[in-house]
Amino acid sequence: xxxxxxxxxxxxxxxxxxxxxxxxxxxxxxxxxxxxxxxxxxxxxxxxxxxxxxxxxxxxxxxxxxxxxxxxxxxx
Numbered sequence: 001x002x003x004x005x006x007x008x009x010x011x012x013x014x015x016x017x018x019x020x021x022x023x024x025x026x027x028x029x030x031x032x033x034x035x036x037x038x039x040x041x042x043x044x045x046x047x048x049x050x051x052x053x054x055x056x057x058x059x060x061x062x063x064x065x066x067x068x069x070x071x072x073x074x075x076x
Contacts, residue, residue, distance in 0.1 A: 010049040018045050 018041060021028040035044045059066055 007049070007053075010053055011045060014045045014049040014052065017048065 017028065017032060018036065021032055021036060025033060032048060035047060039047070
């Protein structure tokens with residue numbers, strides 16, 4: 001199902017990160033800075049919100065915990 005309120009919250013949260021990146025670029029994730037350099041601001045914001053939603057979904061489905069800096073093993 002589609003939850004418009006959840007989507008709105010994710011976009012507002014990512015907008016906050018984008019604004020922080022604009023005023024203090026040294027503290028943001030390099031992936032966000034790279035995406036902002038390549039894409040328009042709104043596109044980058046929605047893309048990061050989508051990535052966050054997919055991460056949350058994967059953690060919930062697997063019953064796992066969030067690990068900062070986790071690098072998944074690539075399939076051969």
